[in-house]
Amino acid sequence: MRLASIQAAEKKLLLQTYERNPYLFVSGEGVYLRDESGADYLDLLSGIGVSALGYGHPAIEAAIRDQSAKLIHTSNLFYHEGTAPLALRLTELSGLDRVFFCNSGTEAWEAALKLARAHAGLLRSEGKNIGTRFLALEHSFHGRSIGSVATTHKEKYREPFAPVMPDVEFVRFNDVEDLRAKFSSDVCGICIEPVQGEGGIHPVSQEFFAVARELCNSTGALLLADEIQSGLGRTGRWFAYQHYGLLPDITTLAKPIANGIPMGAMLCTERAAAAFTPGMHGTTFGGGPLACAVAHAVLDVMESDNLLTHVDEVGAYFRDRLQVLASRHACIVDVRGLGLMIGIELNSAELAKQISAEMMDRRIILNRTSETVLRFLPPYILERAHVDITISALDELFTNHAEHAGTALEGEHAHG
Numbered sequence: 001m002r003l004a005s006i007q008a009a010e011k012k013l014l015l016q017t018y019e020r021n022p023y024l025f026v027s028g029e030g031v032y033l034r035d036e037s038g039a040d041y042l043d044l045l046s047g048i049g050v051s052a053l054g055y056g057h058p059a060i061e062a063a064i065r066d067q068s069a070k071l072i073h074t075s076n077l078f079y080h081e082g083t084a085p086l087a088l089r090l091t092e093l094s095g096l097d098r099v100f101f102c103n104s105g106t107e108a109w110e111a112a113l114k115l116a117r118a119h120a121g122l123l124r125s126e127g128k129n130i131g132t133r134f135l136a137l138e139h140s141f142h143g144r145s146i147g148s149v150a151t152t153h154k155e156k157y158r159e160p161f162a163p164v165m166p167d168v169e170f171v172r173f174n175d176v177e178d179l180r181a182k183f184s185s186d187v188c189g190i191c192i193e194p195v196q197g198e199g200g201i202h203p204v205s206q207e208f209f210a211v212a213r214e215l216c217n218s219t220g221a222l223l224l225a226d227e228i229q230s231g232l233g234r235t236g237r238w239f240a241y242q243h244y245g246l247l248p249d250i251t252t253l254a255k256p257i258a259n260g261i262p263m264g265a266m267l268c269t270e271r272a273a274a275a276f277t278p279g280m281h282g283t284t285f286g287g288g289p290l291a292c293a294v295a296h297a298v299l300d301v302m303e304s305d306n307l308l309t310h311v312d313e314v315g316a317y318f319r320d321r322l323q324v325l326a327s328r329h330a331c332i333v334d335v336r337g338l339g340l341m342i343g344i345e346l347n348s349a350e351l352a353k354q355i356s357a358e359m360m361d362r363r364i365i366l367n368r369t370s371e372t373v374l375r376f377l378p379p380y381i382l383e384r385a386h387v388d389i390t391i392s393a394l395d396e397l398f399t400n401h402a403e404h405a406g407t408a409l410e411g412e413h414a415h416g
Contacts, residue, residue, distance in 0.1 A: 067290050
């Protein structure tokens with residue numbers, strides 16, 4: 001069995017940074033992954049929100065094939081044909097003005113933090129009173145670099161690397177009064193995930209987002225919207241902040257932008273962009289010809305297939321079916337999300353862990369986040385039939401656990 005030999009080799013050779021599930025996938029088609037034995041798995045996680053168009057999509061395959069035959073890399077010392085047209089599309093979709101291309105969400109967020117600090121420095125050089133502090137939210141997750149970790153709330157991500165980047169303070173999630181109390185002219189940026197992903201699929205409130213925008217406007221601080229997980233169609237809009245009718249100064253993209261080819265992007269206003277000059281920031285691989293070609297293909301398919309509407313409709317259907325499930329099973333505390341970024345919170349971390357594993361046994365892939373939340377980030381091409389398969393499996397598993405718990409309780413009463 002190839003899996004066993006690969007596990008043994010990785011244990012010996014790789015840094016032990018991942019607790020991998022014991023499955024070896026070798027191919028995929030549509031919303032399904034196939035393992036080494038030929039079994040197909042319904043993928044409701046899409047590589048943690050990456051494979052927006054699923055697997056084996058002909059447009060993605062064609063873009064990779066055609067571009068790789070021409071040019072894969074040139075470096076950012078030279079021009080190529082893909083960057084400016086892609087930047088134009090992203091600025092038109094986002095309402096922002098300029099783009100910096102990179103390779104991952106963490107890099108995009110690191111660029112956003114650097115830009116916010118540089119922008120504050122530019123304002124100070126003009127005689128304005130503004131500091132270097134960031135406000136970030138409790139339960140936030142922004143990535144794995146030192147700056148990204150510093151703005152990530154959970155201590156387990158920060159403590160091993162202390163001291164991380166200084167001057168970050170955390171605000172209670174959706175607590176407007178706490179935000180107002182902690183904001184001052186010392187703040188150069190407010191960091192927000194419009195929908196917290198790792199934190200448990202929690203959308204920020206309209207009031208909180210609006211007050212953050214108001215406070216930034218009052219001093220010249222920048223509003224940073226992390227859309228690495230929620231952006232580019234995941235919530236049924238191109239950007240989740242568009243649900244709120246608000247425009248940030250900076251936003252970040254990554255996961256679905258090139259359907260699995262590593263790519264990230266930071267977008268910003270013209271005002272913010274003025275703080276970066278040649279040599280202040282850069283990347284070796286970011287915005288290369290191959291990644292740009294695939295990103296163009298992703299956008300082409302999303303537009304031609306009207307996938308934003310599809311995500312909206314199938315996402316609403318998924319949440320409705322989960323709400324019905326919640327009415328049948330007391331273990332489901334909450335159902336929340338936007339589009340196809342959905343979480344169901346259970347009343348027990350152990351139960352969430354068991355359900356996640358048992359769904360995998362049934363060849364349905366999802367994952368657990370924030371201990372008690374089952375997270376769904378399926379490909380945008382998911383259909384209602386796939387939702388029905390998922391709901392049926394969850395219903396059966398929740399019923400089995402309830403019956404088992406009831407039997408155990410009866411046994412305790414008998415012995416009592």
